[in-house]
Amino acid sequence: MQIRKRAGLLALVMGAALLSAVPAQSASAVTPPPCNGGSVCFWSEDGFSGATWEWSAASGYRDMPPQFHDHVGSFVSGVNACFINWDPVQRRQVLNGDWRATYLEDFGGRIDGVGPGSC
Template sequence: MALRSWPLATALSVAALLLPVVGAQSARADNPPPCNGGSICFWSEDGFHGATWEWTSNSGYRDMPPNLHDHVGSFVANTRACFINWQPVEKRDVFSGDWRSQYLGDFGGRIDGVGPGKC
């Protein structure tokens, strides 16, 4: 009997050790990377990867750079702004503190530009 219970006890101990590690990794994935105040940081790929661009609210309206035009995979906002698609016209209000780690399948696949303030 002792031989049969030892592998089960070992398996449970190993599982208990691994669960906190998996939980800690998941928690980190829920935290966006930093972006300067007054800015919105854009990435070309989901999960804050790929090419990046930082737009600042004091720069006014800007078209997305060619590599991010209709191709924003993720973003972090530290200011209020308006994301715009021109054809057909669609606008999205963005607030300071907003972020998306998977945006390409949503409005990130249509975004043409960004402007300051509310839409």
Template sequence: MAAVVLPTVSPAAAHTGQAGPPPCPGGSVCFYSGSDYHGTSWEWTAGSGYRDLPPALHDNVGSFVAGTDACFVNWDPKETRQVHNGDWRRAYGSDFGGRVDGVNGGTC
């Protein structure tokens, strides 16, 4: 009997019926002001250390794609969210994306 190999699909893609996120270079996190990777975009690189998000994305991250481990930070009140290489969110604005102020590399 032959084995059947099925392609793997991320749970988020399977749930929405949509393809995965756009590419984001390794060592970076790509942020978008709108959901579904639309709107103003900005690429943060791990080598740049902590950075405040630009004004268009401050408290306004609608979606993101992580090409590295990073820590999203909200300063008031202080909260953090750990993301890992390969993580992505198509709709993040009603979650922590509506509060995130900055990003740092590594673990929170």
């Protein structure tokens, strides 16, 4: 009986040692790609894939290009900006450093335009 207890204890210690040697991974392994300062980078699909469009705050308000109108899958912001839906009027404030890898099922499915600064 004593041998069985020791074998069980040894298995627990070895298992714990093995688990501590494996690095923990975050719940989300997605890392946003870079986007130029002063810009918001848009992708047509989730996960920063598909067609891309870079909007610059210096260009002022812009309607989304046709392929991005009501169809932004993901974005990375390098500037404060305001995402706008016109019907019904809704606004979403985006801050420098904000990003979303999955946005199409959220406001990305309604976005009509983007403007600089605060909403």
